[in-house]
Amino acid sequence: MAPKINLYMTPGSCSLASHIALHESGLDFTITDLKAKTGFPPEHLHLNPKGRVPILDLDGELITETHAILTVISALVPSKNLLGSSAIEHARAHEWLAWLSGTLHGNAFACLFRPKRFIGDEKLYDAVRARGREWVKECFEFIEGKLEGGRVHAVGEAFTVVDGFLLVFYRWGNRTQFGMRENYPNYARLVDGVIKRGAVMKTIEIEGIDALND
Ligand SMILES: N[C@@H](CCC(=O)N[C@@H](CS)C(=O)NCC(=O)O)C(=O)O
Incomplete structure (x- = not known):
């Protein structure tokens, strides 16, 4: 079954890299803008107590840190070689x-x-x-x-x-x-x-x- 994916992001922030990776992956996903440009809104701290975007909700698992998010997206589509091919x-x-x-x-x-x-x-x-x-x-x-x-x-x-x-x-x-x-x-x-x-x-x-x- 295809994973259910939502990316919590803010336009133009570092979450752009995760957003690009999702489009490159070809996977279905949704996005939610947390409007964190001038600071992470405290009402969303339950999603990431570190108070940062991006946050990837992958089948209910909340993954933080761009490095980890890009790694897991790449792992979901191994044939795309999104982390390289060797x-x-x-x-x-x-x-x-x-x-x-x-x-x-x-x-x-x-x-x-x-x-x-x-x-x-x-x-x-x-x-x-x-x-x-x-x-x-x-x-x-x-x-x-x-x-x-x-x-x-x-x-x-x-x-x-x-x-x-x-x-x-x-x-x-x-x-x-x-x-x-x-x-x-x-x-x-x-x-x-x-x-x-x-x-x-x-x-x-x-x-x-x-x-x-x-
Ligand atoms: N180490 C985190 C850093 C994430 C980060 O600093 N995100 C910024 C946007 S570029 C943020 O959410 N800032 C909100 C704030 O500092 O309050 C990662 O690589 O994902």
Whole structure:
């Protein structure tokens, strides 16, 4: 029997990666916008006590953390190779997902967007934000280097959920004026391919967001 799936999300947030993965999977699913853009609404904490989207309801099992959600979606449709098509590619995909969630999102962008998480003294927020900007830049430079040689996918030679997750941060880079296309041409080449995919175009349209936020 087909699984019953609902994705709790917020347009343009990191949940975009899970939403893209669901469309790429071809599985039937529904979405619920939790409107967490300016903070996770406390009335929904029973869904995720950590107070974050995305949350995937898979047959009544509530799964949190983008990395875990992308992994389980990929496991539901093994023939799509959404985490790559060999043991090494799977390892590379997990390597990317752990770093994107933990370092780029959880540390660098979090310093920029949510300095309060790192320091109690409001007077020091700007210093934390400034360090966040530097850190995001370092991460974008790292991504740029990984995509040298004309690469159009992060892992192997085909689309994986990592490519969809990379689109999230490219959009945020545009939103925060990192000059993505001028400064990171390899990264721009990858996302230009990602946004032309049917599943991605559909996701962008449903979320009602601009593809690259530029
Ligand atoms: N480690 C989590 C982080 C999720 C996360 O930070 N989600 C943001 C949206 S991008 C959120 O829900 N923010 C609400 C808040 O911080 O109150 C993951 O990778 O899924």
